[in-house]
Amino acid sequence: MIGTALTDLGLGFEVAFQQNNLLFCFLGVLFGNIVGVLPGMGVMAAISVLLPLTFAMKPVAAILMLAGIYYGAQYGGAICSILLNLPCHPPHAVTCLDGYPLTLQGRGASALGITMLSSFVGASFGITEMIFFAPVLVEVAFKFGPADICSLMLLGLLAGSTLAKSAPLKGVGMTVLGLLLGLAGTDVNTGETRFTFGFVELTDGVEIVALALGLFGIAEFLKSVNNVLPISATGTVVRLRDMVPRRDELRRAFPAMIRGTLIGSMCALIPGTGPTIASFVAYAAEKKISRNPEKFGHGAIEGVAAPEASTHSSVQGDFIPTMSLGIPGDSVMALILGALVIQGIQPGPQLIREHPDLFWGLIASFWIGNVLLLILNVPLIGIWVKLLKIPYRFLYPSALFFICIGVYSTTNDLFTVGEALAIGIGGYGLLQLGFHPAPILLGFVLGPRLEENFRRAMLISGGKLSVFVERPISATFLGLAALLLIVQVVLRIRLGRTAGLQDD
Amino acid sequence: MKFWSRRTGLLGAACAAVLTIAGGVHAQPTYPSQPIRIIVGYAPGGNTDIPARLFSTVMAKNLGVSIVVENRPGASGVPAAEFVKRAKPDGYTLLWATSASHSVSVVAMAPLPYDPVKDFAPITLISQDPNVLVSGPDIKAEGVQQILEYLKAHPRSPVGNSGPATSGRFAMELMKPKLGVETVPVPYKSTGPLLTDLAGNQIPFGIMGASTAVPFLKDKRIKAYFVTSLTRSRILPDVPTLNETVSPGFDAVAWSALYAPPGTPAPVVAKINAAMREAAQAPEVKQWLEQSGLEVPLGTPEQLVAFMQTDIARWVSVAKDNNLKFNAGE
Incomplete structure (x- = not known):
């Protein structure tokens, strides 16, 4: 298996290095990187704008370019998260939590350097794993039934409530709020609309981009009016030396990168988990494993390295089941597959056999693209950091402007911009009350999947709840969830007891 | 000191009024003379979007104007349909709809914010799957x-x-x-x-x-x-x-069709209809049709209406027979 994979890769590199293909790969990642930096500016919008261009191109070049836009955008996404506390896309929301404090401490440039490195490591290792284990892993994906996914989502929700910087109860409250927001829309089983308040635009639920940018962008901006935190001056004069991270930072970040990569690759396989979930899980895992969890939220470099590596690994990994089964993991993949259909190529399990040059050329181009992105981005870090020198009264309104355009581009409907605004105002209220919005996003993403899979599992099993413990995968996840709960309770009791002892 | 006198204000208002009236009167150029928008109620790259893009690329060449596919995904295409229902009936905004929004939804998503038969000017049935x-x-x-x-x-x-x-x-x-x-x-x-x-x-x-x-x-x-x-x-x-x-007469297919806002003039509809039929002969469209195996019964607007009415009646009677209840609206 490894032998054939290597020869196929050889073919892939041959294809990818052809001048035409290389050019379009570069154009794709460049465009993607730029699009990624602009908040909310969807990869979807960018790809659909370029879609008609691909009609005239050869299939290989077309898909190399479109794919380049997709993973290139992930590189740009972290920049605003770290420097401005504004996530450009939902997967980068967690990066803000530790990235922005680092900027405030004047280490924004080095944080960006680590991010670029994590992105590269995550993407490259992610691709490598996927290549060699893809056939096996795809079969694993088939073993996941609705009951298993439901239990996994439950585990995720429980673990995710620890993302809160503040009291756990507040974290749970925010997760529940996210669950409620996720309920809005049409129930897939009965066709009934819930929480739409008569708005036909809400029949498909709240738009996630509006939620993420409203909560993390607009709310934060509202909060910082007249209240802007000063950025340490040392961070704005950037020399190449500053971009190179300190040795101890690298030493701590590197294992985090590896762990993040592994988590991201796993998430790429499990149906229904995307880069957003991957980044949340990686962050939560780091916090749990770390010896000093209280550092998180105040500039722990692991909290930046792991989610970024995870996001990139998951994004690259997403291509594998998509290309090998023809089933897109999310709407961007669907669009890329659509571009193939227009070219006359039928995506599906036989794609690898019928068009090996396309498949392996794409895989090879991932490496090439990531190297190109690294070369592009590292020198640019200095320029990005200079962004901070722009007075806030120009910077923030410009960012808001881009947010509005980006949010509008997701549905071509002004209503979505209104959603973002309303959520932003609500989020501002929450921030003032001392709640942190990160778990809302988690509840919003995981909740509907939990419900959908729970009901589907029940429909298929004919109403038997025991299916959740009878299936081995589901039982494992439920067991882990129970373990998590027990550990939390025991820790609390112990803390209470030692505190009680100390009082004596 | 007044900023401007009452007289200037009245004069200004009169000029503005004249201008607005003047704006409405101009020679009607032949259709089409502006870019056309085709609204698709599904995300780009999907099974509904792709044929829309293929057809529109060919039609744009044949008609000599640019045709843009605009995606307004969500809720089985119902919000997109409602948007087109409210658009100007000048033939420059069209709807690429499916049976989901214009037939099955009559039952599955009642009450609909439109009547699929009365609130749209039918152009042609496109595909059946x-x-x-x-x-x-x-x-x-x-x-x-x-x-x-x-x-x-x-x-x-x-x-x-x-x-x-x-x-x-x-x-x-x-x-x-x-x-x-x-x-x-x-x-x-x-x-x-x-x-x-x-x-x-x-x-x-x-x-x-x-x-x-x-x-x-x-x-x-x-x-x-x-x-x-x-x-x-x-x-x-x-x-x-x-x-x-086992069941002669059993017929239940998914279909797609092209519509225009209600009140679109008949000559415009006829022109679009002809353009669609012409586009279906183009090689890239034909290749895609071969691959997907869709039937392409392009016909007249009247045929579309007749087909819709049979289809809707079928689903309404199924829902009644099986006592299915849905409640999609407030």
Whole structure:
């Protein structure tokens, strides 16, 4: 298996290095990187704008370019998260939590350097794993039934409530709020609309981009009016030396990168988990494993390295089941597959056999693209950091402007911009009350999947709840969830007891 | 000191009034003379979006204006349809709709914010996709008779479908009065996860458009038993129809059609209709049609209306017979 994979890769590199293909790969990642930096500016919008261009191109070049836009955008996404506390896309929301404090401490440039490195490591290792284990892993994906996914989502929700910087109860409250927001829309089983308040635009639920940018962008901006935190001056004069991270930072970040990569690759396989979930899980895992969890939220470099590596690994990994089964993991993949259909190529399990040059050329181009992105981005870090020198009264309104355009581009409907605004105002209220919005996003993403899979599992099993413990995968996840709960309770009791002892 | 005198203000208002009237009067150029927007109620890259883009690229060349596909995804295309209903009936905003928003939704998403027959100017029916019943590899049955026996022996078997407002889901309901087969619909948000679950034997049966099932069928990951159209699908020539075997007249297909806002002048409709028929002859469109196996019964607006009315009546009677209740609106 490894032998054939290597020869196929050889073919892939041959294809990818052809001048035409290389050019379009570069154009794709460049465009993607730029699009990624602009908040909310969807990869979807960018790809659909370029879609008609691909009609005239050869299939290989077309898909190399479109794919380049997709993973290139992930590189740009972290920049605003770290420097401005504004996530450009939902997967980068967690990066803000530790990235922005680092900027405030004047280490924004080095944080960006680590991010670029994590992105590269995550993407490259992610691709490598996927290549060699893809056939096996795809079969694993088939073993996941609705009951298993439901239990996994439950585990995720429980673990995710620890993302809160503040009291756990507040974290749970925010997760529940996210669950409620996720309920809005049409129930897939009965066709009934819930929480739409008569708005036909809400029949498909709240738009996630509006939620993420409203909560993390607009709310934060509202909060910082007249209240802007000063950025340490040392961070704005950037020399190449500053971009190179300190040795101890690298030493701590590197294992985090590896762990993040592994988590991201796993998430790429499990149906229904995307880069957003991957980044949340990686962050939560780091916090749990770390010896000093209280550092998180105040500039722990692991909290930046792991989610970024995870996001990139998951994004690259997403291509594998998509290309090998023809089933897109999310709407961007669907669009890329659509571009193939227009070219006359039928995506599906036989794609690898019928068009090996396309498949392996794409895989090879991932490496090439990531190297190109690294070369592009590292020198640019200095320029990005200079962004901070722009007075806030120009910077923030410009960012808001881009947010509005980006949010509008997701549905071509002004209503979505209104959603973002309303959520932003609500989020501002929450921030003032001392709640942190990160778990809302988690509840919003995981909740509907939990419900959908729970009901589907029940429909298929004919109403038997025991299916959740009878299936081995589901039982494992439920067991882990129970373990998590027990550990939390025991820790609390112990803390209470030692505190009680100390009082004596 | 007043900023401006009352007289200047009145003069200004008069000028503005004249200008607005003047704006409405100009020579009507022949259609089309501006870019045309085709609204698609699904995300780009999907099964509805792709043919819209293919057709519009060819039509743009033939008509000499640019045609832009605008995606307004969500809720089975209903908000997109409502948007076009309210647009100006000048032929520059069109709707590429499917049976989900203009037929099945009459039942599945009642009350609709529009009447599919009265609130749109029909242009032409575009494509028809039969539904095919498939199962994972573990089911031990072959052919129509055996699978019907299996379904009768295992009442209330779960059958996955690709959405609550799809013709597939309702085709299964139609089987209850016509074939005495009762199944439990298990809706998915799209076909992809359904295919994965079928191949992994997580769910025993599924019903979906034939064009979406073909890749997995070719790879032998799922098995097909019958299609729900009147004639066999071109890409599944070995799969019998219910019509020819056990239930003559059984017809339940997913379809797509082109509409314009109500009140669009007849000559404009005729021109678009002709452009669509011309575009269907283009090689790239033909190639895609071959691949997906869709039937392309491009016809007249009157034919579209007649077809719609039969289709809607079918679903309404199914819902009534099976006592199905949906409540999609406030």
